[in-house]
Amino acid sequence: MSTPISSFLVVSALLFSIGTMGVLVRKNALVIFMSVELQLNAVNLALVAFSRLHGNLNGQVLAFFSMVVAAAEVVVGLAIIVTVYRRRQSASVDDFTVLRG
Amino acid sequence: MLDAIWLIPLLPLAGAAVNLFLGKRLGKAAGWLAAGLVAAGFVVAVAALFDLLSLPADQRVHVVDAFDWISVGSFSVDVAFRADPLSMTMTLVVTGVGALIHMYAIGYMEHDPRFGTFFAYMNLFVFFMLMLVLADNYLLLYLGWEGVGLCSYLLIGFWFDRPAASSAAKKAFVTTRIGDALMLLGIVLIWVNLGSLDFDAVFGKAAGGLTQGAATAISLLLLAGAVGKSAQLPLHVWLPDAMEGPTPVSALIHAATMVTAGVYLVVRSHVLFELSGTALTVVMVVGLVSALYAALASIGQFDLKRALAYSTMSQIGFMFFAAGMRFYTGAMLLLVCHAFYKALLFLTAGNVLHGLHDEQDMRRMGGLREDMPVSTVWFAIGALSLAGIPPLAGFFAKDQIVSFAATSDRDLAWVLASFGAFLSALYIARPLFLTFFGRRRNEQHAHEAPALMQAPLAVLAFLAVFAGLVLGFTAEGGRLAGFLEPALGRAEFGEAAVSEGVLMAISIVLALAAVAIAFWVWASGRVDWEAFPQRQPELAGWLSNAFYLNQLYAWLVQHPGKGFGRALTVVDDRVIDAAVNEVAEEVGDASHLAPLIQRGYVRSYALAFLLGAAALLLFLGLRA
Numbered sequence: 001m002s003t004p005i006s007s008f009l010v011v012s013a014l015l016f017s018i019g020t021m022g023v024l025v026r027k028n029a030l031v032i033f034m035s036v037e038l039q040l041n042a043v044n045l046a047l048v049a050f051s052r053l054h055g056n057l058n059g060q061v062l063a064f065f066s067m068v069v070a071a072a073e074v075v076v077g078l079a080i081i082v083t084v085y086r087r088r089q090s091a092s093v094d095d096f097t098v099l100r101g
Numbered sequence: 102m103l104d105a106i107w108l109i110p111l112l113p114l115a116g117a118a119v120n121l122f123l124g125k126r127l128g129k130a131a132g133w134l135a136a137g138l139v140a141a142g143f144v145v146a147v148a149a150l151f152d153l154l155s156l157p158a159d160q161r162v163h164v165v166d167a168f169d170w171i172s173v174g175s176f177s178v179d180v181a182f183r184a185d186p187l188s189m190t191m192t193l194v195v196t197g198v199g200a201l202i203h204m205y206a207i208g209y210m211e212h213d214p215r216f217g218t219f220f221a222y223m224n225l226f227v228f229f230m231l232m233l234v235l236a237d238n239y240l241l242l243y244l245g246w247e248g249v250g251l252c253s254y255l256l257i258g259f260w261f262d263r264p265a266a267s268s269a270a271k272k273a274f275v276t277t278r279i280g281d282a283l284m285l286l287g288i289v290l291i292w293v294n295l296g297s298l299d300f301d302a303v304f305g306k307a308a309g310g311l312t313q314g315a316a317t318a319i320s321l322l323l324l325a326g327a328v329g330k331s332a333q334l335p336l337h338v339w340l341p342d343a344m345e346g347p348t349p350v351s352a353l354i355h356a357a358t359m360v361t362a363g364v365y366l367v368v369r370s371h372v373l374f375e376l377s378g379t380a381l382t383v384v385m386v387v388g389l390v391s392a393l394y395a396a397l398a399s400i401g402q403f404d405l406k407r408a409l410a411y412s413t414m415s416q417i418g419f420m421f422f423a424a425g426m427r428f429y430t431g432a433m434l435l436l437v438c439h440a441f442y443k444a445l446l447f448l449t450a451g452n453v454l455h456g457l458h459d460e461q462d463m464r465r466m467g468g469l470r471e472d473m474p475v476s477t478v479w480f481a482i483g484a485l486s487l488a489g490i491p492p493l494a495g496f497f498a499k500d501q502i503v504s505f506a507a508t509s510d511r512d513l514a515w516v517l518a519s520f521g522a523f524l525s526a527l528y529i530a531r532p533l534f535l536t537f538f539g540r541r542r543n544e545q546h547a548h549e550a551p552a553l554m555q556a557p558l559a560v561l562a563f564l565a566v567f568a569g570l571v572l573g574f575t576a577e578g579g580r581l582a583g584f585l586e587p588a589l590g591r592a593e594f595g596e597a598a599v600s601e602g603v604l605m606a607i608s609i610v611l612a613l614a615a616v617a618i619a620f621w622v623w624a625s626g627r628v629d630w631e632a633f634p635q636r637q638p639e640l641a642g643w644l645s646n647a648f649y650l651n652q653l654y655a656w657l658v659q660h661p662g663k664g665f666g667r668a669l670t671v672v673d674d675r676v677i678d679a680a681v682n683e684v685a686e687e688v689g690d691a692s693h694l695a696p697l698i699q700r701g702y703v704r705s706y707a708l709a710f711l712l713g714a715a716a717l718l719l720f721l722g723l724r725a
Contacts, residue, residue, distance in 0.1 A: 023707050032703075097701030 008049035015042035027092045029081045033074070040070045102148035103163045106182050109145050109192060110231035112138040117224035124217015129207070135220035136203035139227050143196035150189050154584075161186055161587045162301075164237050171240070178298055183237035187588040190433060190581070191234035191365055194440045198357045199227050201557035205448050206349035208554035209455060213347075219259060223353065226252035230358050234365060238298040239288045242366070246284070246330065249359045250277050256354060257346040269342035276339040280329020287322025290315065291373075304372040311376060320373050320380030323366060324387070331363025331417045333391040338651050340414055344406035348451030351406060356413050356447050357440040364420040364436055368429045368589065375427065385425025389517055392418030394648065396524035400531060401644025404461050405450050408532050411647070412487070413443055415525055422518060423502040429589040430582035431505055434573040435498035437581065438486070442495055442565035446483035446529075448558055452476040453536060455554075456547035463532060464631065468541035473549050477537040479558045484533040486565040488526035489612040496612070497569030497579070499525070504604040508595045523611040530619030538624040 015038055022035025044063040051059025085091050116138035124131045153161050163184040171178045203223060210219050229248025236242040251274075258270030292298055294315050295306045307316065327333075332340035332355075343355050354360070367374060367384055374380045392415045399411035416439045423432035454461060456473055470477040486493035489500060503522050506515040573579035582592070622628045634641035646652065698705075 020711060024704055024711070093703045096703070100696065100699055100701030 005049055005053050009046060012042045012046040012049065015039075015045065027094050029084075029091045029093050032093060033077055033081070037070065037074070040066060102145060103152045103184055104165055105145060106149050106163075106184050106192075106235060107165055107167055109142045109149075109196065110182075110228050110235060112142045112145075113224040113227040113231070117221045117228060120217050120221035120224060124221055127217060129211075129216070131217040131220050132203070132207035132210070135224045136200055136207060138224065139196055139203050140200040142227070142231070143193070143200050146189065146192045146196050149184055150193065153184055153186070153189060158587050164301075175296065176292070178238055178240045180241060181237035181299070182235045183300065184235070185588045186585045187365075187369060187433070188234050190437065190585065192231060194437055195227065195230050195234060195358050198440050198444050198561070199230075199353060201560055202349050202353040202357070202444060202448065205352075205451070205554050205557040206347075208551055209349055209451055210347065215259070219256075219347070222252055222255045222259070223349075226256065226354060226359070230362070233362055237300055239291060239300075239303070240298050242369075243285065243288060246326070246362065247281065249354070249362065250274060250281065250330070253277075253343070253354050253359055256350040257343045259347055259350065260345070263345065265342075266345040269339075269345040273339035273343050276336055277329040280326045280336050283322045284326025284329075287319050287326070290319045290322065294319070300369070307372050307376055311373070313377060316373055316376040317379050320370070320377045321383065323370055323373070324380060324384060327363030327366045327421075328387060329363075330366075331360050331421070332414050333363065333387050333418060333421060334394060335650075337391065337395070337414055338654060341402075341407045341410045341647070344404070344410050348406070348447060348454060351410070352444045352447035352451070355410065356443040360413060360417055361420070361436050361440065364417060364424060364432055367421065367424045368432060371424070371427070371429055371589065374424075381425050381427065383425070384421050385514070388418045388421025388423075388425055389514060389521070390418070391415070392422060392521045393517060393524065394418075396521055396528055397644060398647035399528035400524070401641065401647070403463050403645070405453065405463050405466070405532055405536060406447075406461055408463070408528065409443070409446055409450060412446075412525065412528055413439075415521070415528070416443065416487070419499065419502055419518070419521065419525075422514075423505065426502075426505060426509060426511065426514075428502060428505045428509075428592045430579070430585050430592055431498070431502045433585055433589070434569075434579065434581050435502060437572065438494040438498040438565070438568050441561055441568050442483045442486040442493075445479055445558060445561040445565050446487070448554075448561070449476050449480040449483060450532075452479075452550040452554060452558075453547070455550055457543065457545065460543065463535040465543045466536045467539045467543065468537070469547055470537040471541075472547040473537070475549060475555055476558075479555075479562050480533055480537060482562045482565055484529045485616070486569075487529045488616055489522055489608060490526075490616070491609060492566075492570055494565050494567070494569035494572075496608075497573045500605055500608045501573065501579075503608055504601060505592065505594070507599075507604055508601075509593075510595060519607065519611060522608060523615050526612040526615030527619055530616045531623055534619055534624035538620075540626060 019035045019038030023032050026032050047059040047063045116135045120131050165182045167180040170180045210216055229245045233242055233245025254270045254274040257273050258267045261267045295303055295310050329336040344351055395411045395414035399408050402408040420432045420435050486495040489496045499522055503518045506518050572581040622630055
């Protein structure tokens with residue numbers, strides 16, 4: 001007897017919500033970044049769960065894609081954060097409000 | 102050589118291309134190249150002439166079809182050149198006189214910094230002029246027609262840093278454009294009515310395919326173009342101003358060749374004009390009125406070149422007059438002779454300008470025969486030839502036209518034409534005496550022109566003396582008339598009330614009287630002509646301002662045009678610009694709202710993003 005699909009989706013939704021709250025309320029850029037990763041992985045979980053439900057590999061393939069893209073994104077994102085920190089001695093996104101109208 | 106007539110226009114085109122791009126590096130060679138290529142064209146034309154003469158008289162038409170130019174549906178026009186007596190006459194004049202003037206210009210333009218460009222334009226002009234006269238259909242003729250207009254513009258405004266020159270160039274271009282636009286309508290009408298633009302097809306079909314009304318409309322529209330190009334009333338105002346250009350330009354374009362294109366067009370299209378009848382009468386009247394008008398205006402001018410310009414207009418008026426009487430061979434004889442003696446007169450005037458450092462006012466000349474004996478001889482030959490003193494060229498040409506009016510029962514026209522001939526002798530003897538004879542009114546020593554400039558003048562003077570004897574000894578049996586007969590037919594002479602000898606005697610007496618009067622007034626020192634404008638300000642004003650037609654046009658066209666322009670400026674400022682500025686201002690004001698939601702906090706953007714995505718999902722979910 002396998003676990004029902006709804007359990008996976010509930011976990012996925014929970015993880016996604018935690019990630020979203022993290023992005024919205026945290027100030028530290030690194031933490032926001034981790035929250036984004038949390039969201040991505042929540043979606044990956046949902047994809048794999050749907051893949052099993054439908055009995056094909058499409059969802060799993062897509063999950064791999066998103067992992068690869070996420071890895072690349074982390075590389076770029078971390079580099080930016082480190083560079084900004086070097087220049088501004090701060091990792092708080094609330095300090096970075098130069099691009100305002 | 103008849104198959105090689107396409108070479109004649111192509112040679113000067115090549116010269117124009119070379120001089121346009123390499124003129125600066127070639128230095129003086131640019132001028133020799135240009136003159137040499139036009140002369141080479143002349144040689145080809147002479148060879149073609151002999152080939153044409155070797156054909157039987159009724160087969161002297163040779164068409165060289167170079168390539169398809171335009172072919173759309175049933176409309177098809179070729180680039181085709183036509184060698185027949187009429188086009189060969191024009192070609193020989195254009196290349197022959199053109200080559201001489203080019204040669205003269207090498208000396209005249211010597212010190213000009215844009216020497217190469219000048220010869221590029223001159224060669225380009227000769228190319229277009231040859232396209233005009235050698236074309237075998239109306240559209241190709243029109244191409245040449247517009248091309249010479251362009252070159253006329255470029256060369257009148259050659260010294261464009263002078264405001265007078267650049268505005269004269271614009272005036273010439275715009276004024277002739279009025280005629281050109283009407284002429285294009287005429288060409289369109291020809292195609293609509295006859296379905297072809299080739300000369301042979303048009304003239305062949307015209308008799309059966311054109312109603313008299315259509316023929317009149319076409320002829321009058323073509324005449325409008327001719328009137329503009331040939332500076333006849335009412336589109337003549339540009340020609341006197343065109344004298345702002347360098348003198349060789351005045352000689353080549355505004356005396357010998359381009360301004361006679363209108364005469365060529367009328368003569369070439371004589372089948373259409375004859376079909377209409379009315380149009381021929383209009384041609385005659387326009388010519389006669391222009392001849393008299395310009396003759397009177399010329400007498401009022403003190404600028405040497407402007408006096409010559411009005412005399413050109415008057416002479417072309419005589420050509421139109423002759424063509425209007427169906428005396429085409431007479432018109433062509435005058436065209437050829439006029440090209441010789443008027444080019445001679447203009448170039449000699451160039452010598453004077455050259456010698457006096459661009460002094461053009463005859464009131465500050467006088468007595469130049471001591472300084473410039475050779476130029477005096479040239480000018481005297483040209484002037485006496487134009488005046489109609491036998492046996493010089495102008496006598497034969499003009500006398501035949503005047504007496505033709507008498508022999509064809511046009512007594513009033515004969516009287517007016519005789520008066521015009523008298524005036525023409527008067528107006529050309531006047532600059533001769535004012536410039537070279539009488540009291541010296543200028544202290545500076547005028548240096549005589551160099552040999553390079555005198556040589557072409559010697560040739561032109563020779564032609565101005567003998568062209569009439571050789572080409573047109575009698576109106577019926579002259580060589581030119583005989584040569585042109587296959588193309589233009591034979592002029593029909595009637596019986597005059599008096600014998601031809603009497604008519605000729607009247608012409609000679611009138612011409613001699615005019616020259617004598619001119620001598621008495623302007624050279625003998627017994628008449629105080631300088632005080633004339635003070636004593637008769639009204640008459641002097643009418644003459645020197647050419648009956649105020651320029652001012653009338655300014656009042657009718659220029660001032661309303663300027664007013665309209667000013668009104669449009671107001672519309673532009675108050676309506677169009679105002680609307681655009683208002684929109685820009687509103688957008689600027691609205692842009693102050695945007696920063697309220699653009700605070701730079703990543704969090705707020707992320708929230709907006711989330712809410713948006715949620716709203717979108719909700720919307721899609723509810724719709725499903």
